[in-house]
Amino acid sequence: MRLELGKIKISDLAFGPQTKVEAGTLYVNQAELEALILEDPALKSCTVHLAKPGEKTRIVPVKDVVEPRCKVSGPGGPFPGFISKVNPVGSGRTHVLSGAAVVTTGKIVGFQEGIIDMSGPGADYTPFSKTYNVVLDIEPVEGIEQYAHERAVRLAGLKTAVYLGEAGKDIKPDEIEVYELDPFTEAAAKHPNLPKVAYLMMLLSQGLLHDTFVYGVDTKKLLPTIIHPNELFDGAIVSGNCVSACDKNTTYHHLNNPVVKELYRRHGQDICFLGVVISNENVTLEDKERSSGYATKLIQMLGADAAVISEEGFGNPDADLIMNCERLEASGIKTVLLTDEYAGRDGASQSLADISPQADAVVSAGNANELIQLPPMETVIGNLAVTDVIAGGFEGSKAADGSLTVELQAIMGATNELGFGYVRGINY
Amino acid sequence: MRAKIGFVVLTNNPLVLRQYDELKLVPVDGDAEEVYIKARNLVHKGHRLLSHPLSGNIKPGLAPYRTIVLTEEADRTVDLDSLNYMSAALEAVQRTGRRAAETIPAAILNDYAAVDLSIFESALLSLQA
Numbered sequence: 001m002r003l004e005l006g007k008i009k010i011s012d013l014a015f016g017p018q019t020k021v022e023a024g025t026l027y028v029n030q031a032e033l034e035a036l037i038l039e040d041p042a043l044k045s046c047t048v049h050l051a052k053p054g055e056k057t058r059i060v061p062v063k064d065v066v067e068p069r070c071k072v073s074g075p076g077g078p079f080p081g082f083i084s085k086v087n088p089v090g091s092g093r094t095h096v097l098s099g100a101a102v103v104t105t106g107k108i109v110g111f112q113e114g115i116i117d118m119s120g121p122g123a124d125y126t127p128f129s130k131t132y133n134v135v136l137d138i139e140p141v142e143g144i145e146q147y148a149h150e151r152a153v154r155l156a157g158l159k160t161a162v163y164l165g166e167a168g169k170d171i172k173p174d175e176i177e178v179y180e181l182d183p184f185t186e187a188a189a190k191h192p193n194l195p196k197v198a199y200l201m202m203l204l205s206q207g208l209l210h211d212t213f214v215y216g217v218d219t220k221k222l223l224p225t226i227i228h229p230n231e232l233f234d235g236a237i238v239s240g241n242c243v244s245a246c247d248k249n250t251t252y253h254h255l256n257n258p259v260v261k262e263l264y265r266r267h268g269q270d271i272c273f274l275g276v277v278i279s280n281e282n283v284t285l286e287d288k289e290r291s292s293g294y295a296t297k298l299i300q301m302l303g304a305d306a307a308v309i310s311e312e313g314f315g316n317p318d319a320d321l322i323m324n325c326e327r328l329e330a331s332g333i334k335t336v337l338l339t340d341e342y343a344g345r346d347g348a349s350q351s352l353a354d355i356s357p358q359a360d361a362v363v364s365a366g367n368a369n370e371l372i373q374l375p376p377m378e379t380v381i382g383n384l385a386v387t388d389v390i391a392g393g394f395e396g397s398k399a400a401d402g403s404l405t406v407e408l409q410a411i412m413g414a415t416n417e418l419g420f421g422y423v424r425g426i427n428y
Numbered sequence: 429m430r431a432k433i434g435f436v437v438l439t440n441n442p443l444v445l446r447q448y449d450e451l452k453l454v455p456v457d458g459d460a461e462e463v464y465i466k467a468r469n470l471v472h473k474g475h476r477l478l479s480h481p482l483s484g485n486i487k488p489g490l491a492p493y494r495t496i497v498l499t500e501e502a503d504r505t506v507d508l509d510s511l512n513y514m515s516a517a518l519e520a521v522q523r524t525g526r527r528a529a530e531t532i533p534a535a536i537l538n539d540y541a542a543v544d545l546s547i548f549e550s551a552l553l554s555l556q557a
Contacts, residue, residue, distance in 0.1 A: 109543065110536030111486070146542055208546035210485060220550055243543075244485040283483045283551040284497070285509075315482035315520065319513065342520070349523055353482055353516040409487075 001091050002180040003230040006072065006173030010099035013050050013132040021167045026068075026100050028134055028164070036163055042140055042152035049135040049381045051103070055118045058377040059135055060384060062114035062412050063104045063150075063242050065128055065252040066157045068097040069235065070165035078165065079158045079235040081216020090230030095168040101131040101252060102164065104157040105382040106138035108149050109209065114245035114412045115374070115404075122374040125414040127421060128252075135381050136160060146208055154240055157251070179230050179264055184274040184302050191272040198274045198304040199229075199259055200295055200328075202320055204241050204248065204312045205280035211240035212249075212312075214278065220287075224279040224295035226302075229260040237278070241312070246368045246414040247340045249312050253413070258420050259310055259338070274302045279324070281317040292323035296331055306334040311417050314342050314368065318353040329358040340365040340415035341425055345407070351425075366415040366423030369407050376402030434500035435478055435555060438467050441493035443545040448552075452500060460494040461521050467496045468514040474502030477510040479551045481517035484543060488521040492532060493541050495548040497555065 009024055016027030030048050037046040051057045071077045074092010077084030103116065116128045123129035136156055140149045181187065188196055203212040205220035212219045214227070214237050227236065237254040260276065267273040279295040282288060299307050307328050311321045318339070325335045337359055341351035347367050384402065397405050408414040413421050439445060440456040440463050456463045467481060479497040482488060498510075532540070 109539035110533065111490070111539060146539065147546075204485065205550075206484060206547050207550040208543050210543075210547065220554075241485075248485070282554065283479050283547055284554045285477060285480055285513075287554050288480065313485040315485060315488065316480035317485075318482075319480055344523055350519070353520055354513075 001228050001230050002178065003090055003233055004093040005177040005179065005233060006093060006095045007098040007175045007177065008095060008168045008171050009174045010097050010132050013052055013100065013134070015050065019164065019167050021097065021171050026097060026132060026164065026167065033160060033163060036159060037136065037138070037156045040152050040155065042144055042148055043138060043156065044141045045139040046156065047137045049137060051118050051133040051135050051381065053118060053130050053132070056378040057118040058380045059103055059105055059116040059133070060114065060380065060382045061105060061107060061112040062116055062245065063106065063108065063153050064157045064239055065250040065412065066102040066161040067252050067255050068100050068102060068161045068164035068168070069255065070095050070162065070169050071234070072169060076234065078162050079238060081213065082155060082238060083158050083162050086215050088231065089234035089236055090228050094234055095165065095171065095173060097164060097168050099132055100164065101128060101133050102157050102160045103128065103133045103135045104138065104153050105135060106153055107383055108146055108153065108242060112242060113410050115406070115410050116412050117374060117377065120375050121372065122411055125372070125408060125411045125422060128412055134160065134164065137381060150209060150240060150242065154238070158238065179233065181229060181273065181275065187272055187274060188303055191268055194270065194272040195305045196274050196303055197263060197271045198299045198302050198307045199263055199276045200299060200307050200309045200324060201276055201278050202309065202311050202317065202324070203237070203278055203280055204317065206283050209242040213238045213240055219280045220282050222280055224277055224291055224298055226298060227276050227278050229264065229276050232257050232260060244313055244409065245412045246409045247313060247417050249416070249418060250413065253416060253418055253420050256420065257418055259308055259418055263308070274304055281312065281320045288320050288323055292320060292327050295324060296327040299328060299333060300331055304333055308336050308338065310338040314340065315353050322354040322356045322359060325359045326356050336361045336363065338363045338365065338417050338419060340417050341367045342369055343367045345369050345371055363419065364425030365417050365419060365421060366408065366425050368409040368415045371405060371407055374404040374406065433478065435497050436500050437495060437497055438463055438470070439495035441495050441541050441544045443541040444495050444548055447545070460488065460491055463494040463496060464514065464518050464521055467498065468518060470498050471510045471514050472506060474504060474506060475499050476503065476507040477513055478555060481513055482520060483547045486543065488517065491540055491544065492537060493544040495544055497551055
């Protein structure tokens, strides 16, 4: 399967009479976009804001971040199962408005979270302070249930990403990245002397605000399955996850999975990349055992010598992570784990809720409990009141001047467990 | 054939108590830590955990409601996996600092209850499959 990702670099953002890309600037027709979003009868109001790197702007509470993309050639379309039909994606050509992002905000539950500061110390912790953000501040109709509300905001984000992405359809990309991976039997035959590596990607799947979707399917109903890495680049995996801002994978993360990119980069050099297995993180222990057993079996069937495992979230997913690690190691498959830590504010406590001697190669994306002070911002998009109750905030975390003391946990993508961030934990 | 496992539902969540009174509920009058302590005591008596005690991605000390599913029948021996999961969960609750439910506005309490209910229902779907 071969996919060309045509990257159109976005270096400025403005409202304009027509949504278009011109000389690196993304122009957005505000009224047209707001009307498109309000076609959904579940939504009462939507205000589109623009937020650029360096501005004194805070966006909170952020639900999801999505990158604008459009399909130029090849089967299927972006976000299959939601925006496009469910045809397999991942081949042909896709254009990306690289450097732009759609950010959805709006209070779904009262303890929601997710801060993006476009400047100041908080900006150093989130990749979304460097993107040109089209922010959707969305209010639902009265009396809507949380599930329907989450879904409506999720769809608004995807719709907007496709609407903006279409503006790049006929633009000549600044750069074209090519991703091509042979069927795993052929890949293994081509590189007989290289270690064969699979990627086991764990997805949060537990209920309201804790869900992930693959081709529109709720992943808690999924047996682990094989997915071609290119499918991720076309939006086959969509986030419905709104808790734990620091280590949830937004849809943007899925579209830009750095583990996949690094495995591709090293394919044929020092490793042979076989493919991706996705697994879930369910609530019952039997589901966890079933999924880890099944994922291990699939990775064995691929013929892997080693596997990279990335976790999503914290707490009970630590049990899935360790089960996956132990089962793979017991089958003779070496593992490297990607996670983050909840090691207390001083970093002295045990980092994970589950451990194992087999987990002897672990990459840490940082300590989510670390405290950070965020100065007040001139503009707040969304609702600052929620920072009192967000996961990383605590009572009294908001000072009278609007400054915040929060744990890194409150910042979007701060300790992302795909390594898409700026923080890491090291032993010394 | 694999027999269906009988289960009990330990909870302090008013929504679970109200909506699932046909199940074998063990109501807990207290905070989330109280639910963890009661669950650990049942594990000591030989019940096995069916749901992971740290369900959800909300910091355990901050979530006022918790629902944990255990086997209805006690085994003659203590299940060590269950015991380890309970110890780690209790440690996590005590470490993350607690927030008394009475300091949380009613609308937000209801949101917490709705999320815990949803996570419990996803366990229930699996247990009743």
